[in-house]
Amino acid sequence: MQAEVNRHAASSLIQTKKPSRLANVARELRKNKHYYLLMSPYMLIFFAFTVIPVVISLALSFFYFNMLEFPRFVGWQNYSRLFLGDDVFMIALKNTFMFAVVTGPVSYIACFLFAWIINELSPKVRAFMTLVFYAPSISGNVFFIWLIVFSGDSYGYLNGFLMKFGFILEPVQWLSNEQYILPIIIIVQLWLSLGTSFLAFIAGLQTIDRSLIEAGAVDGIKNRWQELWFITLPSMRPQLMFGAVMQITGSLAVADISIALAGFPSVNYAGHTIVTHLMDFGTIRFEMGYASAIATVLFCTMIGANKLTQKLLRKVGE
């Protein structure tokens, strides 16, 4: 296969004299038409519902559009209103970064740490512990269980427990007290966050070459921490990259949990995030242009955070 590819590469190099690049491309397209055909159903849907919407969203952020009237160009007005005139957006921005800064790194490290410990167990126990840690993230919307735990009356778990042991005298309104909303959402988010990257880490740890570790021991690696830093982490860099992408994107997109626990909108916007702000303007107020500006900010934040983290991860084990 490789040889064939090279031959084609070589032949296309030789034929650079050919008049038109377009003709070359057309020939390439014809030759590989089966591949394009195979990819077409997926790519059609992918472009229609992911790629083109991003472009539309970028464009629409410069318009005033309410789904009824024809869009009206307003330039940077949506953005200036967002950053200079919208106090609630500032709260949303602050909350989102609070979530991301706490849940992003903590969940990422937790994914790795628990995967790393689980990897030392015997296969049967390993499978069981993997299930225990992974189950919350696939058990659908069972996070409503936490509603009962943090319920504001004395039937709530936490209240009942704290009252029984005399820490508090009367029930605390956990989910309507601004002071508690953010930490509670963070806890529940962390509970749900051992997902795909956790599995990727466990699987990655399984594939590490044992002989590397033995060779390392001969070369003077004395304890598990040195082994972790000099052997395990560098051999897992591809999985670490993948896990980072999953965790960062997830931690910046907190919304469902906030809505389920703290309501929408939450008390004094204590659980408001960029995504709930987007929902507010997109699905309730129908200010599509403004909502698109919010979506664009979210898009840039996510891509930026991912690129930055990838830069940092390249330094692991160096």
Add this chain to the structure above:
Amino acid sequence: MVMRMLGVFRTPRKINRSFTVSFLLFALLAVFGAFMALPLIYAVNNAFKPLDELFIFPPRFLVINPTLDNFFDLFALMGNSWVPLSRYIANTLFITIVGTAGHILLASAAAYPLAKYRFWGSGTLFSIVILSLMFSGHVTAIPNYMVMSWLGWINTHASIIVPSLAFPLGLFLMKQFMEQIPDALLEAAKIDGANEYRIYWSIVMPNVKPAWLTLMILQFPALWGTDGGNFIYSENLKTLHYALGQISAGGIARAGVGAAVALLLMIVPITLFIISQSSVMQTMATSGMKE
């Protein structure tokens, strides 16, 4: 000193491991394992609690007198509500099965050329897919709604199913896994006269069964847990998760039934994961991203 000498005689698995640290780490694992598992155990227990135990003070974690009443109530409710509960279940099953099977099919068809060949546009397309892993679906929610309404798909199951077919993570994992298939195998099939579609269907697909199951385990819970979002407003098209929300909103009187539905909702994806765990692990081992 003795410990270090003993270390020499240990099996390779035990290189660089001190007992104390191992013990501490396993203790840490146990504590957090409990934190992860307790809410789920609680959900299971709740479904079997009689009504008086659901509202006991102080609240109890485990059920004392387990009963199936909640499930019987659920069946009773199924029969006499305006839209029978079986309808919600059928909707959820339809969305989940079509969405998951279609996703596996489309993603693998697209992953095969990307994994095995270099052609005009292949690199760019794959980088776009990677890029799309870096932002969540919320970013495209607004234009998606407009695209749906242009297509006339608002209030149809297609609005949930079709976008989910092109879930980028599935393509990414499938492509990474397919790269392991030896080229010689494909060459041999080509010499035997098989065309690309035949190679995809009879050589590649049977070889990536672990990846099918992985895509299933990632796609299934998302669709199983969908509440129809902003797209579905007809009662007879709504999903089980939406019905659960309605039942829970019924408050104290429906608390038992709500717990029973919750158990049904969580037990299905977890069971699927238990069945497919080893295949999922095989696929995830290839999930790494090149720099």
